Amino acid sequence: MAYADSPENAIAVIKQRTALMNRCLSQHKLMESLQHTSIMLTELRNPNLSPKKYYELYVIIFDSLTNLSTYLIENHPQNHHLADLYELVQYTGNVVPRLYLMITVGTSYLTFNEAPKKEILKDMIEMCRGVQNPIRGLFLRYYLSQRTKELLPEDDPSFNSQFIMNNFIEMNKLWVRLQHQGPLRERETRTRERKELQILVGSQLVRLSQIIDDNFQMYKQDILPTILEQVIQCRDLVSQEYLLDVICQVFADEFHLKTLDTLLQTTLHLNPDVSINKIVLTLVDRLNDYVTRQLEDDPNATSTNAYLDMDVFGTFWDYLTVLNHERPDLSLQQFIPLVESVIVLSLKWYPNNFDNLNKLFELVLQKTKDYGQKNISLESEHLFLVLLSFQNSKLQLTSSTTAPPNSPVTSKKHFIFQLISQCQAYKNILALQSISLQKKVVNEIIDILMDREVEEMADNDSESKLHPPGHSAYLVIEDKLQVQRLLSICEPLIISRSGPPANVASSDTNIDEVFFNRHDEEESWILDPIQEKLAHLIHWIMNTTSRKQTMKNKIQFSLEAQLEILLLIKSSFIKGGINVKYTFPAIITNFWKLMRKCRMIQEYLLKKRPDNKTLLSHYSNLLKQMFKFVSRCINDIFNSCNNSCTDLILKLNLQCAILADQLQLNEISYDFFSQAFTIFEESLSDSKTQLQALIYIAQSLQKTRSLYKEAYYDSLIVRCTLHGSKLLKKQDQCRAVYLCSHLWWATEISNIGEEEGITDNFYRDGKRVLECLQRSLRVADSIMDNEQSCELMVEILNRCLYYFIHGDESETHISIKYINGLIELIKTNLKSLKLEDNSASMITNSISDLHITGENNVKTSSNADDGSVITDKESNVAIGSDGTYIQLNTLNGSSTLIHGVVATASGSKLLHQLKYIPIHHFQRTCEYIESQREVDDRFKVIYV
Amino acid sequence: MSIFFKPPIDIEILFDNEESRKHVDIATRSSNSSYKSMKESLPVYEDGESLGGIVTLRVRDSKKVDHLGIKVSVIGSIDMLKSHGSGNSSSKKVTSSTSSSSSNGSVDVRKNSVDQFLCQSYDLCPAGELQHSQSFPFLFRDLSKRYESYKGKNVDVAYYVKVTVMRKSTDISKIKRFWVYLYNSVTTAPNTLSANETKATTNDIAGGNYAADNASDNTQTKSTQGEAGDVNQVLPISRSNNEPKPVRLDIGIENCLHIEFEYAKSQYSLKEVIVGRIYFLLTRLRIKHMELSLITRESSGLQTSNVMTDSTAIRYEIMDGSSVKGETIPIRLFLSGYDLTPNMSCNYFNVKNYLSLVIIDEDGRRYFKQSEITLYRTR
Amino acid sequence: MLLLALSDAHIPDRATDLPVKFKKLLSVPDKISQVALLGNSTKSYDFLKFVNQISNNITIVRGEFDNGHLPSTKKDKASDNSRPMEEIPMNSIIRQGALKIGCCSGYTVVPKNDPLSLLALARQLDVDILLWGGTHNVEAYTLEGKFFVNPGSCTGAFNTDWPIVFDVEDSDEAVTSEVDKPTKENQSEDDDAKGGSTGTEQPGSYTPKEGTAGERENENESNVKPENQFKEDEVDMSDSDINGSNSPSFCLLDIQGNTCTLYIYLYVNGEVKVDKVVYEKE
Structure with a gap:
């Protein structure tokens, strides 16, 4: 009999025949009705249907046959006998329609108790062999399975399971066979079609699982071995992957637990292309579900429950060992995910057992070595990245800290920290990787460890008591060894070179997306995110170890222990070579912090146990030692970086000197200052840097208090001033010297209780102050550049006013006479400045009227060239504290520096403005003097 | 013709209890193809059964009819197609062939009787005059019937009762056909063929003999086998052992297909079920499907001019798609639902049955393998 | 017009990052039109990136731990190879509305943090508002009609100035x-x-x-x-005592015409406190 030429027509035929069939049934014309049914079923013979279309037809036909079946059942045995019909339908000439009819009639008959159930079932399943076409056969057997679902004999589970298994086996065979049909080029189509059909086969296993229920004996002895044998025998990739997955999914997880060996063994005999790891992962998932369920049933069961008696990990471990042995062909791509699955398992079952993990990592290590570490491809690099930085989503590690106590769900950072500190193999695997990968991994790990946001959130939470006491969101570092391990893991980053950037760029686009100028000049600085991260790590370790621990984790590091850890860090980071310039400042900062702590302890002891000399001297020694360490650190930077960061070194020395001074360690302070001077003298070459460094030295010295003894202070400030007077540029000399004048004029430091007018032992020497100012003025006067000279004089005038305000003439030696003289000098010079520029501009007026009268002296300087209007008071150029010109950019409101010779057209205009700088500065100073007259009578005698 | 010369007497033959007897439907083979589908229902008798009935003569229009006597006879004959006229040229002319009066007793006009193996008659009534309608009972006691009725392509075995009113002018006669079944009383069938058949046909399929097997209908093949006339025994009752031995055939095409099939036995009653299986030892052939056919072969004529005609009585799909090595396909064919002819044999013709396994591959080529089975009728 | 003043981040040398709450406050794009970094804030890539997200109009002055030149991105370098490295100035001036704002890191002011010295600098630069840093302690006052603002350290970094705590607690x-x-x-x-x-x-x-x-x-x-x-x-040693008694802080200047409203953000005990000071130029 023919079938329709298109699926659409087929559906039409089926619907039409269904209608006819139903009409005949209503008229009790069974034979005619069967005839229609048979024609309808002919559509299922169509070999040109895709599995999807076939399924559509099948569904419609299934419903029609259900109608027929209902009729058959209702009219038995009054109008017919089903046993007769069972024979009758077998006259159908075509095998497919015949079998559908047989099954329909047969299953209808099965609803009656009188029917010889087992015989019918056996007969039907036997006859189904007549359909050997995979698609048609699969659907036919699926039909058998659907129809018999509720009708299997209730009292014989063994028969039933055999029946279903038989069907399953045949279906699987058909399914596998489908792969090999048709031309070779359609293989992929076949595979796709097979995947569409897989559910038909899988449904049989689902049926089995329903039949078995909790009959483990049957499962273990009959069912599982049969199924697995089938799976192994079919040697088909798709089938093996799918079926094992289904087996893992549909049967009870307890069963899996008890048949773990068998299941795992099976995977050893599969098609080599089967991705075992998927199967193992599914299995692991199921086993983990089991644990979850057990815990839900009884949250305290972790340690007592029976399931823990089983050495689940051991089983997996043995399996992995055997697998590794028997399948040396397994690639890393296959092997690593497998190990990862077992890691997932181990974490769930034995959350605190890091030995397991160590074993696993060792295995990977071995495998990697066998595989040849040189052959690690890019793909497997990714695998290692996932493995080593624990990015596998199946790992039940949360970044959240809200996990309940005792929960096997471990916080990722806790976990990784434990892992690093306990698993040697982990480190070894890491060491096998390419440098770029190592860096990536370590980078990930550090990010996880220092997930600061979480910590800060936890901080806030702990206030609202969301956390049970004792469950800290913080990591707890328990001992030095842990720090050591952590640092050794970080080594790839520590020793990594930031440049040349292109090198890093190719592998680390994530980190190094932006690059920075790299100049080997003295003050060059390349931003290096990796080193920055390491600096953060240093802070993190030190914060973690110094943090007050909670009750539960009663581990408190003593100051000395912290110091040891810091030294450990230092000795690790020194390997970074030139990188120390990024990391050592952080280490030094932590030394400084420890110093302050030490000092606090000392203060406390002095207060509480002033007589305990042993303790006091212990801490005082400690303190001195720390300064030595810091000095060492600074030297290390110096030695590692050649001359590239002398400015940094100088300043670190100064900071140390300041701290030492504050701690009344005058000798140490003096040494650091001396060190700073040495560097200044020997290594600082850039004049700009020299000036600002010298000013900084002066500022630092000015705040010291402990150096007065032994005349340390005296020698230092003289040295400082001397250096100032020897600077390269005269204007720098001038500024340095007038600023050094402050070194002889100590001012109050309110933090230590000093107060102007009350404290009487300030270090002050007015004569020296005046000397400095005079010297500075001489230099200013000698400068050829009139504008510069004038400006410096105005600055010195301001300095004079400072001292004038600060003290009596008798102390400061800055007299009215001196100030008035200076003002006169400035005025004269400004006049000459005016004359010098007479021809070019028409500002003569403004200069001649330079005395401050308080009247509105906004004057226009009409520039003949471009007619632009510049108001006297609104100059766009200013001079900075180091003598650089600053132009106020009107565009975005901020300023830019003017460098060297101004050559551009707009520059000539600027050049023109420069002379206004001292003029306006002088004006402002004069205004200030006038305003001060109201509060200080002495100002009235200053003539402006 | 009959319109103008209506016979003055209507003859009606009724068998005893005819209505309640078992009947068979026999397709009438008319020369006019449009009537092909007409069927004729005939009462069934068996060997040794008495045949009796009543003959009623009705006088038309109450006219008196003179006759020379009324005779009833029962006749069994083997008829053969004229064109294949047998060597027996002296066959008697069947008188009934000219009789045009019968409405339902027609005999295939194309066939001539070659052997009248049964002819009994006696007079119902001496010569006289029929004035009104009159009935005469008749009875042939314990009538022996040698052959089973058969209606084949070239050969028929026909039985009928004939009543003749003899007159001076043309006789008026009427025939009534009936059907004869010969039952085999032995429950187990003989197994004469399987042994040598197996040997002879093992490699029949081999050699890629995919000659079109549309021999199923109307194809006549000359056979070199001379079988006709050897066996005078219609009933294929075996004289050998009673045990049904399974038929096993091992067939194949070298390096392409190798199957083994097996039937439970080689002799079947018409009510039986053929059960068997096919085992695949090797399949490289892409099989589309596989059928089982039952072919009835009629061969007629004497040795030199044997005519064989095959007709496919059953076509039954037993496998859909292509099987693979190691698979077994079940065979189950109910015979009772079909109108089959049991094996028979006589001097003039014989009927044999064959089971044919037909494999159709995906390119439409057919491979087949026949094996003879014996069918017999049981009660 | 909003101007953000940040100073003394000292990342990564002394601190790791701003408090998260600060970051959240500041992560509002297109609100703040200018950022002034008042020293010691140029060594962290992440920090600079963060600041750049707040506004790309950034004024930087040099702190003692800054280098003489600005780090610049590779793209800049590629597009203009001849451009000299941008120097970080000691002082800088911003004009907003009727106000001129001077920026300086405190380390070249001698004596350090001295109001009169700062006043002299403001005069020299001719500015109405002087932003300075270096002390890690937030401060704002008016002197001689000029407004002085120190935003403190935005990270609360360690400070080597004289700490307050050295009186022994009772x-x-x-x-x-x-x-x-x-x-x-x-x-x-x-x-x-x-x-x-x-x-x-x-x-x-x-x-x-x-x-x-x-x-x-x-x-x-x-x-x-x-x-x-x-x-x-x-x-009892608190982190703040060890670091020099400073809490993370920054300042936001809202400048309208000749008025500047100063908002001081201070991070104390995990909370952000805000103070407001208004300065009007005479």
Whole structure:
């Protein structure tokens, strides 16, 4: 009999025949009705249907046959006998329609108790062999399975399971066979079609699982071995992957637990292309579900429950060992995910057992070595990245800290920290990787460890008591060894070179997306995110170890222990070579912090146990030692970086000197200052840097208090001033010297209780102050550049006013006479400045009227060239504290520096403005003097 | 013709209890193809059964009819197609062939009787005059019937009762056909063929003999086998052992297909079920499907001019798609639902049955393998 | 117009990052039109990136731990190879509305943090508002009609200035304050106090110990020397004391015409406090 030429027509035929069939049934014309049914079923013979279309037809036909079946059942045995019909339908000439009819009639008959159930079932399943076409056969057997679902004999589970298994086996065979049909080029189509059909086969296993229920004996002895044998025998990739997955999914997880060996063994005999790891992962998932369920049933069961008696990990471990042995062909791509699955398992079952993990990592290590570490491809690099930085989503590690106590769900950072500190193999695997990968991994790990946001959130939470006491969101570092391990893991980053950037760029686009100028000049600085991260790590370790621990984790590091850890860090980071310039400042900062702590302890002891000399001297020694360490650190930077960061070194020395001074360690302070001077003298070459460094030295010295003894202070400030007077540029000399004048004029430091007018032992020497100012003025006067000279004089005038305000003439030696003289000098010079520029501009007026009268002296300087209007008071150029010109950019409101010779057209205009700088500065100073007259009578005698 | 010369007497033959007897439907083979589908229902008798009935003569229009006597006879004959006229040229002319009066007793006009193996008659009534309608009972006691009725392509075995009113002018006669079944009383069938058949046909399929097997209908093949006339025994009752031995055939095409099939036995009653299986030892052939056919072969004529005609009585799909090595396909064919002819044999013709396994591959080529089975009728 | 003043981040040398709450406050794009970095804020890539997201109009002045030149991105470099490295100036001036704002890091002001010196600088630069840094302590005052603002350290980084805490705390006061505070710290101190009576460290003969707390406890018990009973955690050392008593802070200047409204953001005990000061130019 023919079938329709298109699926659409087929559906039409089926619907039409269904209608006819139903009409005949209503008229009790069974034979005619069967005839229609048979024609309808002919559509299922169509070999040109895709599995999807076939399924559509099948569904419609299934419903029609259900109608027929209902009729058959209702009219038995009054109008017919089903046993007769069972024979009758077998006259159908075509095998497919015949079998559908047989099954329909047969299953209808099965609803009656009188029917010889087992015989019918056996007969039907036997006859189904007549359909050997995979698609048609699969659907036919699926039909058998659907129809018999509720009708299997209730009292014989063994028969039933055999029946279903038989069907399953045949279906699987058909399914596998489908792969090999048709031309070779359609293989992929076949595979796709097979995947569409897989559910038909899988449904049989689902049926089995329903039949078995909790009959483990049957499962273990009959069912599982049969199924697995089938799976192994079919040697088909798709089938093996799918079926094992289904087996893992549909049967009870307890069963899996008890048949773990068998299941795992099976995977050893599969098609080599089967991705075992998927199967193992599914299995692991199921086993983990089991644990979850057990815990839900009884949250305290972790340690007592029976399931823990089983050495689940051991089983997996043995399996992995055997697998590794028997399948040396397994690639890393296959092997690593497998190990990862077992890691997932181990974490769930034995959350605190890091030995397991160590074993696993060792295995990977071995495998990697066998595989040849040189052959690690890019793909497997990714695998290692996932493995080593624990990015596998199946790992039940949360970044959240809200996990309940005792929960096997471990916080990722806790976990990784434990892992690093306990698993040697982990480190070894890491060491096998390419440098770029190592860096990536370590980078990930550090990010996880220092997930600061979480910590800060936890901080806030702990206030609202969301956390049970004792469950800290913080990591707890328990001992030095842990720090050591952590640092050794970080080594790839520590020793990594930031440049040349292109090198890093190719592998680390994530980190190094932006690059920075790299100049080997003295003050060059390349931003290096990796080193920055390491600096953060240093802070993190030190914060973690110094943090007050909670009750539960009663581990408190003593100051000395912290110091040891810091030294450990230092000795690790020194390997970074030139990188120390990024990391050592952080280490030094932590030394400084420890110093302050030490000092606090000392203060406390002095207060509480002033007589305990042993303790006091212990801490005082400690303190001195720390300064030595810091000095060492600074030297290390110096030695590692050649001359590239002398400015940094100088300043670190100064900071140390300041701290030492504050701690009344005058000798140490003096040494650091001396060190700073040495560097200044020997290594600082850039004049700009020299000036600002010298000013900084002066500022630092000015705040010291402990150096007065032994005349340390005296020698230092003289040295400082001397250096100032020897600077390269005269204007720098001038500024340095007038600023050094402050070194002889100590001012109050309110933090230590000093107060102007009350404290009487300030270090002050007015004569020296005046000397400095005079010297500075001489230099200013000698400068050829009139504008510069004038400006410096105005600055010195301001300095004079400072001292004038600060003290009596008798102390400061800055007299009215001196100030008035200076003002006169400035005025004269400004006049000459005016004359010098007479021809070019028409500002003569403004200069001649330079005395401050308080009247509105906004004057226009009409520039003949471009007619632009510049108001006297609104100059766009200013001079900075180091003598650089600053132009106020009107565009975005901020300023830019003017460098060297101004050559551009707009520059000539600027050049023109420069002379206004001292003029306006002088004006402002004069205004200030006038305003001060109201509060200080002495100002009235200053003539402006 | 009959319109103008209506016979003055209507003859009606009724068998005893005819209505309640078992009947068979026999397709009438008319020369006019449009009537092909007409069927004729005939009462069934068996060997040794008495045949009796009543003959009623009705006088038309109450006219008196003179006759020379009324005779009833029962006749069994083997008829053969004229064109294949047998060597027996002296066959008697069947008188009934000219009789045009019968409405339902027609005999295939194309066939001539070659052997009248049964002819009994006696007079119902001496010569006289029929004035009104009159009935005469008749009875042939314990009538022996040698052959089973058969209606084949070239050969028929026909039985009928004939009543003749003899007159001076043309006789008026009427025939009534009936059907004869010969039952085999032995429950187990003989197994004469399987042994040598197996040997002879093992490699029949081999050699890629995919000659079109549309021999199923109307194809006549000359056979070199001379079988006709050897066996005078219609009933294929075996004289050998009673045990049904399974038929096993091992067939194949070298390096392409190798199957083994097996039937439970080689002799079947018409009510039986053929059960068997096919085992695949090797399949490289892409099989589309596989059928089982039952072919009835009629061969007629004497040795030199044997005519064989095959007709496919059953076509039954037993496998859909292509099987693979190691698979077994079940065979189950109910015979009772079909109108089959049991094996028979006589001097003039014989009927044999064959089971044919037909494999159709995906390119439409057919491979087949026949094996003879014996069918017999049981009660 | 909003101007953000940040100073002394000291990332990564002394601090790791701004408080998260600060970052959230500042992560509002297109609100703040200019950022002034007042020193010691140029060594962190992440920090600069963050600042750049706030506004790309950034004014930087040099702090003592900044380098002479700005780090620049590779793209800039590629597009203009000849451009000299941008120098970080000591001082910078911003004009907003009727106001001129000077920026300077405090380290070239001698004496450090001295108002009169700062005033002289403001005069020299001819500015109405002077932003300065370097002290890590937030400050704002008006002097001689000029407005002086120090935004403090945005990270609360360690500071080498003279700390305030060096007066030794009164023991009685310490006791009462401990009783008043029902915090976690308190609990741990109680616990530690107990531990302190039974077994304590002996700093004089201290050797580095590894292993769990329990082991150490046992070890200590065998070495009790009553006269040396001392545990470091008796000393109340807060992070802020160690770092120099500074809390993270920054300033936001809202400038309208000749008025500047200053908002001071201070991060204390995990909370952000905001103060407001208004300055109007005469």
